[in-house]
Amino acid sequence: AVVSTQSTGGSATAYLLIEGIIPPTLLSALTQDHLVKDDVSASFATSLFRTWLEERDMASLTSTLKKASLDPSLQDIYPAHKRSLDQIESYFKEKGMNELVNHVKAQRANANRKNFISRIKRFTNEDDYNTTEMGEYIRDAISQERVTSPYALQVLFSAIANSGDWASQENISDDFYKELKQYVPLFQTIIDTPKMQLELLNKIQEFCYDNINFLKTFQKIIFLLYNGNIIEEDSIIGWYYTHHSQKGQREFLAQMDKMVHWLENAEEEESDDDDDDEDEDDE
Numbered sequence: 001a002v003v004s005t006q007s008t009g010g011s012a013t014a015y016l017l018i019e020g021i022i023p024p025t026l027l028s029a030l031t032q033d034h035l036v037k038d039d040v041s042a043s044f045a046t047s048l049f050r051t052w053l054e055e056r057d058m059a060s061l062t063s064t065l066k067k068a069s070l071d072p073s074l075q076d077i078y079p080a081h082k083r084s085l086d087q088i089e090s091y092f093k094e095k096g097m098n099e100l101v102n103h104v105k106a107q108r109a110n111a112n113r114k115n116f117i118s119r120i121k122r123f124t125n126e127d128d129y130n131t132t133e134m135g136e137y138i139r140d141a142i143s144q145e146r147v148t149s150p151y152a153l154q155v156l157f158s159a160i161a162n163s164g165d166w167a168s169q170e171n172i173s174d175d176f177y178k179e180l181k182q183y184v185p186l187f188q189t190i191i192d193t194p195k196m197q198l199e200l201l202n203k204i205q206e207f208c209y210d211n212i213n214f215l216k217t218f219q220k221i222i223f224l225l226y227n228g229n230i231i232e233e234d235s236i237i238g239w240y241y242t243h244h245s246q247k248g249q250r251e252f253l254a255q256m257d258k259m260v261h262w263l264e265n266a267e268e269e270e271s272d273d274d275d276d277d278e279d280e281d282d283e
Helices: 002-018 024-031 033-037 040-055 058-067 085-094 098-125 131-143 149-161 174-182 184-190 194-210 212-227 233-243 249-282
Strands: none
Touching: 002 024, 002 040, 024 033, 024 040, 024 058, 033 040, 040 058, 040 098, 058 098, 085 098, 098 131, 098 149, 131 149, 131 184, 149 174, 149 184, 149 194, 174 184, 174 212, 184 212, 194 212, 194 233, 194 249, 212 233, 212 249, 233 249
């Protein structure tokens, strides 16, 4: 009977909210301890959400929760032993409420990204950062799908680029390149495929496009990473001809003209040398 009352009350409240008869701020009462610990809030909210989504959509429900100052992850309305995002997702799956399942997944992804950014910023701002620990953290975050590899590379490079006084300079000083060089071993531990090399190239391109004071630094950054064996010539040439981002492409392709032609000529000379060696062997 109690559950039935909560269901009826939740459904009725949804209609009152939709019609604007009561303000969303009333929902903040769902976070009261005595309602949370006995699952009253969860049952009431489930009924409210179900009715709301029959009449409206998830976007409007999210907006209402925000006006009520409720955590969009919905964790505030579940008892402490049931409020992990995995548990909440499972709860809505059992109820057949797929829109809420997707909402919780989005909240988890958002929380993962925020935690990742915070951790990487903390690493890069430490005077004595641990490259091994940082590399393990990033690899784990990617392998456990807390973040994607392009996102991880974007956050890492951005954190390095913004970690010094040069970030506010009109002309980027050599201190930035010295700092970036310190991270070469870290990049080596996490960039292990040609695809990730291309992802890094494009994330750096987009960063330099979005941060005007870094616009002219692109070629020097890529040359530094090439010398550090982070990005190979095939990836640079592939990026140049086919796989570059559209953002500021004319500027960045122009910056890379000489380097790409130099790499192509070096490859041709190496190929010629190999042919000469084969001819000598035949004799």
